[in-house]
Amino acid sequence: MKNTRGFSLIELLIVVAIIGIIAAIAVPNLLKSRQAANEASAISSTRTIGTSQATYQSTAGGNQSFATSLTVLNAAAFVDATLGSGTKSGFNYATTGIAPATAGLPWTFDTAATPQQTGNFGMILNGFIRGDK
Numbered sequence: 001m002k003n004t005r006g007f008s009l010i011e012l013l014i015v016v017a018i019i020g021i022i023a024a025i026a027v028p029n030l031l032k033s034r035q036a037a038n039e040a041s042a043i044s045s046t047r048t049i050g051t052s053q054a055t056y057q058s059t060a061g062g063n064q065s066f067a068t069s070l071t072v073l074n075a076a077a078f079v080d081a082t083l084g085s086g087t088k089s090g091f092n093y094a095t096t097g098i099a100p101a102t103a104g105l106p107w108t109f110d111t112a113a114t115p116q117q118t119g120n121f122g123m124i125l126n127g128f129i130r131g132d133k
Helices: 009-058 070-075
Strands: 091-098 108-115 120-123 129-132
Touching: 009 070, 009 091, 009 108, 070 091
Parallel strands: none
Antiparallel strands: 091 108, 108 120, 120 129
């Protein structure tokens, strides 16, 4: 009698096929989960920038002007260095304080989080976050 230890070639091919099928199912779900996490981070970061703009206006802006860029917010320590760099979790961030065209009107600001791949988020002055896909 022969010593029959181990697996046959057919058994190994079946196991490899099953692993391939499981991977084909799992990878798209993993990518969707990552995208959802990055989008949630973008919404949170956009809110952080909006809150930082409001804090900047009430302190360094003398209750009048908003910060003109993320660099200004970062230098004043209202946002962390990662967000202040303008890139985080697959999104590019920008904010701009806008002076009024007519004297006596209030300043405004615009904040946007532009994805490096797909989707778009931004914040308008009243604090509502909108998304375009």
